Amino acid sequence: xxxxxxxxxxDLARTLATAIAAAAxxxxxxxxxxxxxxxxxxxxxxxxxxxxxxxxxxxxxxxCPVCILPARRLDDAIELAERxxxxxxxxxxxxxxxxxxRRSLLKAKADGADIRMVYSTLDALDIARANPGRExxxxxxxxxxTTPPSAAAIAQAQAEGIGNFSVFCNHVLxxxxxxxxxxxxEIDPSQAARLDGFxxxxxxxxxxxxxxxxxxxxxxxxxxxxxxxxxxxxMQSVLMLIHQVNEGRVAVENQYTRVVTRDGNAKxxxxxxxxxxxxxxxxxxxxxxxxxxxxxxxxxxxAFDAEKRFTLSEKQSRETKSCECPAILRGxxxxxxxxxxxxxxxPETPMGACMVSSEGACAAYWTYRRxxxxxxxxxx
Amino acid sequence: xxxxxxxxxxxxxxxxxGGGRAMARLIRDIFLxxxxxxxxxxxxxxxxxxxxxxRIAVTTDAHxxxxxxxxxxxxxxxxxxGTLNDLAMAGARPMALTAAFIIEEGFPLADLDRIAASMGRxxxxxxVPVATGDTKVVERGKGDGVxxxxxxxxxxxxxxxxxxxxxxxxxxxxxxxxxxxHGIAILSKRQGLEFGTEIRSDSAALxxxxxxxxxxxxGVAVLRDPTRGGLxxxxxxxxxxxxxxxxxxxxxxxxxxxxxxxxELLGLDPLNVANEGKLVCxxxxxxxxxxxxxxxxHAEGRDAARIGHVTVxxxxxxxxxxxxxxxxxxxxxxxxxxxxxx
Numbered sequence: 001x002x003x004x005x006x007x008x009x010x011d012l013a014r015t016l017a018t019a020i021a022a023a024a025x026x027x028x029x030x031x032x033x034x035x036x037x038x039x040x041x042x043x044x045x046x047x048x049x050x051x052x053x054x055x056x057x058x059x060x061x062x063x064c065p066v067c068i069l070p071a072r073r074l075d076d077a078i079e080l081a082e083r084x085x086x087x088x089x090x091x092x093x094x095x096x097x098x099x100x101x102r103r104s105l106l107k108a109k110a111d112g113a114d115i116r117m118v119y120s121t122l123d124a125l126d127i128a129r130a131n132p133g134r135e136x137x138x139x140x141x142x143x144x145x146t147t148p149p150s151a152a153a154i155a156q157a158q159a160e161g162i163g164n165f166s167v168f169c170n171h172v173l174x175x176x177x178x179x180x181x182x183x184x185x186e187i188d189p190s191q192a193a194r195l196d197g198f199x200x201x202x203x204x205x206x207x208x209x210x211x212x213x214x215x216x217x218x219x220x221x222x223x224x225x226x227x228x229x230x231x232x233x234x235m236q237s238v239l240m241l242i243h244q245v246n247e248g249r250v251a252v253e254n255q256y257t258r259v260v261t262r263d264g265n266a267k268x269x270x271x272x273x274x275x276x277x278x279x280x281x282x283x284x285x286x287x288x289x290x291x292x293x294x295x296x297x298x299x300x301x302x303a304f305d306a307e308k309r310f311t312l313s314e315k316q317s318r319e320t321k322s323c324e325c326p327a328i329l330r331g332x333x334x335x336x337x338x339x340x341x342x343x344x345x346x347p348e349t350p351m352g353a354c355m356v357s358s359e360g361a362c363a364a365y366w367t368y369r370r371x372x373x374x375x376x377x378x379x380x
Numbered sequence: 381x382x383x384x385x386x387x388x389x390x391x392x393x394x395x396x397x398g399g400g401r402a403m404a405r406l407i408r409d410i411f412l413x414x415x416x417x418x419x420x421x422x423x424x425x426x427x428x429x430x431x432x433x434x435r436i437a438v439t440t441d442a443h444x445x446x447x448x449x450x451x452x453x454x455x456x457x458x459x460x461x462g463t464l465n466d467l468a469m470a471g472a473r474p475m476a477l478t479a480a481f482i483i484e485e486g487f488p489l490a491d492l493d494r495i496a497a498s499m500g501r502x503x504x505x506x507x508v509p510v511a512t513g514d515t516k517v518v519e520r521g522k523g524d525g526v527x528x529x530x531x532x533x534x535x536x537x538x539x540x541x542x543x544x545x546x547x548x549x550x551x552x553x554x555x556x557x558x559x560x561x562h563g564i565a566i567l568s569k570r571q572g573l574e575f576g577t578e579i580r581s582d583s584a585a586l587x588x589x590x591x592x593x594x595x596x597x598x599g600v601a602v603l604r605d606p607t608r609g610g611l612x613x614x615x616x617x618x619x620x621x622x623x624x625x626x627x628x629x630x631x632x633x634x635x636x637x638x639x640x641x642x643x644e645l646l647g648l649d650p651l652n653v654a655n656e657g658k659l660v661c662x663x664x665x666x667x668x669x670x671x672x673x674x675x676x677x678h679a680e681g682r683d684a685a686r687i688g689h690v691t692v693x694x695x696x697x698x699x700x701x702x703x704x705x706x707x708x709x710x711x712x713x714x715x716x717x718x719x720x721x722x
Contacts, residue, residue, distance in 0.1 A: 004644060010631070013704035047706015119646075231704045358647060368708040371697055 003258075007230030008046070016235040017051040023242045030056045032241055033331055034199040035178060037064035037359025038229050044368035046231035052238060060364075062177055062329040063201060065142040065170075066093045066357035068284045072317035073170050074099035077139050080168060081105070081113035084310050087131060089124035090139040091146075092117045097353045100317045121153035128157070128165035137306045140167045145203040147171045147295065148268040151275040154297065154304045168306035169297050172282060174204050175212045176293035181330065182220045195331075197223035197241040199234065202256050209264025213252045221250050228256040275301055285319065285353065286329030325352035328361050335365040336377050342370060386413070388489040396483070397517025407515060410493050411481075414500035417509035419476055427511040429476055431535055437472035439463060440531040446720040448495065448525050450569045452561075452580030453656075455528055456498035461585045461656060462607070462722060463532040464506055468587035469603045469659065471542040471594055472534030476511035477503065479530050483515065484523035495526065506585040508532075539598055546601040547622035549692035552668040554661040556589070556675050557582070557683040558634040559611050563653035564642045566721055577638045584657030589678040593661065596674045602662040605655070608721060609713050612651040614660055615698045616712040628688035628700040628710060652713045654721045662690065 006012075024030060034040055040060045043049060049058065062068050074097060081088040088105070095106045095117060109115040114134075118124050121138055128136035140150040150167055157165040178198065200213055205226045213224045223244035227237035237255040244251060254260055275298060282294030297305040319325070323345070324338035335341045335354070345351040347366060354360035365373045386409035395402040412420065419427045443459045453461075460477065467474045479499065483492065503510050510530075561582040568579050586605065594600060606614035611633070619626050635643075635650045643650045657680055663671055668686055675681030688700075698710040 004640075008703040010703060010705045045708060046702040046704050047708045048704070050706040051704065231702075231706075235704075367711045370709060370711075371694060 004230065007228065007232040009232065012232055013051060013235060016232065016239060020052050020056065020235065020239050020242065023239060023246065024053050024056055025246060026053070026055065028055065030196050030242055030245060031059050031194050032057070032197050032199055032238065033059040033061045033181075033195050034227075034234075035061035035063040035174065036201045036204070037067070037357065037361070038202065039063075039199055039227065039234060040361055040364050041359060042229050042231055042234055044364040047368070048231050048234050051235065056238060056242070059195060059331040060328070060334075060361040061181070061331055062284065062286055063143065063174065064329070064354070064357050064359035064361070065146065065172070066097055067325065067329055067353040067360050068172065068286060069097070069141055069170055069353070070283045070285045070317070071099045071319050072283065072315065074105075075315050075317045076312045077168060078103060078105060078108045078113070079312060079315075080137050080306060080310060081108055081115050082111075083313075084135065085114075086135040086137045086310075087114045087116060087127055088137050088139060089116050089118045089127060091119075091141065093357050093359075094139060094141060096350060096356045098320060098350055098356075100315070102320065102351070121149045125153055125156060125162065125165060128162050132164060134164060135309075136165050138165070138167045139170070141170045143172055143174050143201070143204050144207045144272075147272050147276065148207065151271045154275050154301055155271065157304055158301065163303070166304045166306040166309050167297065169276070169295060171276065171295045172284070173293050173295070174201055174208070175216065176290055177284070177287060178213075178216055180287055180290045180293065182216070182222065195222060196245050197225070199237050199241070200224045200226035200252070202227060202229045202233070202259070205256065205260040205264070207265050207268050210252050210254050210260055210262050211264070217250050217252045223250050224252045226252070226254045226256050226260050228259065286326035320351045323352035325354045325362075328354055335362040336373050336380075338362070341377070342366065342374050386410070388493050390489050392483045392485060392487045392489060392492065392517055394485055394517055394519070397515060403515065410489070410496045411513060411515070414493075414496040415479075415503065415510045415513070417511075419509050419511035420513070425512070427476070429511060429533075431475065434535040434537050437467055437470045437534045437536050438531065439466040439470075440529065441466060442527065442529045443722060444524070444527050444720055445566070445722050446524060447566070447569050448491070450581055451565050451578050453583035454495060454498050455526065456495035457502040458583050458656060458722060459528040459530045460499055460502035460506065461583050463530040464508060464585045464587050465605045465656075465659075467532045467534040468590040469542070469605050470534070470536060471540040471590070471600070471603065472536045473591060474506070474508045474532055474534040474587050476509055477530050477532050478512045479510050479528060480514040481516070482523055482527040483517050484525055485517055485520040487525055492526065502585070506587065508587075537594070540594055542600060542603050544602055544618050544621040547618060547624050547662055547690055549624060549690050550665065551601060551662050551690040552665050552686055553615070553626065553628070553688040553690065554663065554668060554671060554675070555611070555633065555685055555687045556586070556659045556661070556681040558636045558639065559606065559655055559658060560635055560639040560643060560650035560653035562656040563610070563721055564639050567646065568642065579636075579638050579642060582655055582657035584680050586657065586659055586680055589675060589680050590659070592674050592678070593671055596670050597663060597667045599667070600661060600663050600671070602660070604660045606658055606660055607656060608654050610650070610652040610654055611660065612649070612698065612710045613712045615710065618662070619698050620696050623695045625691035625694035625696070626688055626698040627691050628698065630700050630703045632685055632687045634683050634685050651710060656722065
């Protein structure tokens with residue numbers, strides 16, 4: 001596969017591994033947070049940690065859209081399907097995430113709610129066109145990558161006059177989340193201190209560009225390297241971060257130049273700005289309430305806003321007890337620190353979102369490295 | 381004397397399942413027309429067949445695939461191939477199939493005819509007759525077009541003992557060709573997911589290739605077709621059943637570039653994607669080259685490859701050296717990757 005196989009080449013990987021081993025100072029640790037769950041999974045799927053020295057560590061960040069959605073928002077989505085009788089369209093990753101009382105969209109579907117898995121917002125629009133007598137709600141989740149398709153669907157619905165389509169918007173923003181990790185008081189202060197740099201998002205940065213990270217590097221003195229999602233991208237980015245740390249430099253560097261520019265995709269940004277506006281605050285699982293970290297649908301498009309179209313009840317939503325998802329999302333704990341991991345909580349019987357999502361840290365440890373993880377847990 | 385072609389312009393209605401004249405006509409005009417053979421022509425509810433020496437192998441498989449017609453096959457050919465392969469994986473020589481149809485009221489007769497014709501073709505190509513069958517019609521909305529259950533009966537030659545019990549460390553794992561074709565072909569046909577290049581299902585009968593493999597190496601330890609859940613599910617099942625570990629080499633596992641590209645796009649792992657014309661073979665290291673040569677002599681095994689070996693450590697786990705040289709677990713899929721795949 002062109003433009004992919006080159007980035008999974010074993011000889012090149014060996015060369016990079018040698019360079020990383022030579023650059024890494026054995027007298028110190030290097031703790032790099034990969035913000036995106038996509039990076040976490042690339043690291044585990046290809047066994048990147050087997051190719052870097054033990055003092056180069058990956059700290060897994062909260063960049064998993066499914067994981068950071070709190071139980072309350074999921075409960076709301078279930079309510080839309082069950083009480084308001086809508087056709088609820090969702091990306092597949094969301095279906096098995098447990099909400100309050102471990103109830104998921106999949107369980108609601110089995111109980112008779114009309115919940116459909118879609119691959120794109122266009123599928124949801126098709127469903128709305130085909131069912132003019134029904135309300136169709138798209139469960140919009142994700143970072144800056146999945147926001148433009150939601151915006152495009154709303155713009156299209158308006159242009160066509162599709163009156164039975166709306167979006168339940170849960171779109172969130174990356175830079176405010178990184179800032180929150182670096183400064184929020186409820187986060188372990190030693191956490192921010194022990195991070196030596198960030199592997200910046202790949203696809204998110206394709207949309208927003210590398211510029212939005214510049215203030216993070218400047219204000220918090222943390223190097224950032226925008227990294228592609230292939231294993232060699234990750235390795236090269238690690239090498240670039242090590243060089244910055246060793247040289248005492250703090251900069252936003254772009255390893256993923258084949259996709260990411262400094263200014264990003266202006267057309268996508270314009271579309272998003274037209275349809276969405278900042279929410280003053282949004283609740284993240286793990287991070288709590290984060291100011292200016294999420295988007296809401298502008299008043300001009302209120303007709304397509306499920307939160308305006310339907311009245312959602314007050315509810316006592318609760319995360320699963322003793323699930324360490326929140327601390328894992330902050331990078332404070334690892335999956336092995338959760339006593340549910342691999343016992344009560346597996347991908348078949350998930351207690352928390354991190355075990356469900358294809359971008360969740362627990363799912364990565366379970367899927368690709370559970371022997372080592374379970375052995376470490378047994379040893380402790 | 382030639383009989384006039386039947387009128388296939390209408391649709392199936394409840395009377396076609398009622399046991400009366402309409403049903404008899406449906407069976408005659410569609411099923412017997414395409415599937416006729418001496419066994420079926422006995423016309424009994426139960427067909428008698430002669431078996432020689434050896435042990436009888438029997439299997440059954442329900443097919444509910446959506447869409448019914450897909451690149452590289454349809455539910456008719458799939459229902460034949462799937463059951464033949466289940467017999468072949470036990471080392472059995474298939475002798476006869478049965479077919480039960482559950483048809484939804486309103487299903488076009490022309491489509492039913494196309495499916496029966498495809499079944500007839502697959503059965504003749506395989507040299508295995510459909511010996512008996514059954515037809516039921518359910519009300520509109522109670523089915524989805526047509527469901528087909530096929531059973532198969534075969535004979536396992538003396539001296540052949542294919543079983544996960546025979547897995548032992550040091551044995552070699554072979555794969556008959558690229559993985560993921562069927563699942564991606566089905567996915568590509570589903571709404572809104574068509575790719576530039578047409579990806580065809582690998583649906584194929586493997587019993588002839590298996591017969592040659594067993595003739596060359598009667599001591600083959602395990603044969604398994606990696607259908608739903610893909611290669612990873614099959615290997616995990618085997619590793620668990622036998623209490624052994626497995627070590628794979630990612631670079632040795634064949635995947636077509638277009639399938640790999642589709643998987644990238646959809647976030648799927650080709651190792652988890654269904655196949656309908658591939659087999660995994662585990663054998664002693666000394667037999668590997670012989671078996672690979674036999675497989676490569678067949679169209680179904682042209683791209684056969686050695687992909688790993690059985691280990692003594694990490695029992696129950698399948699491990700893989702990744703493309704870049706790291707290690708990871710090859711897990712089975714949790715839940716459903718894609719419903720109604722076969």
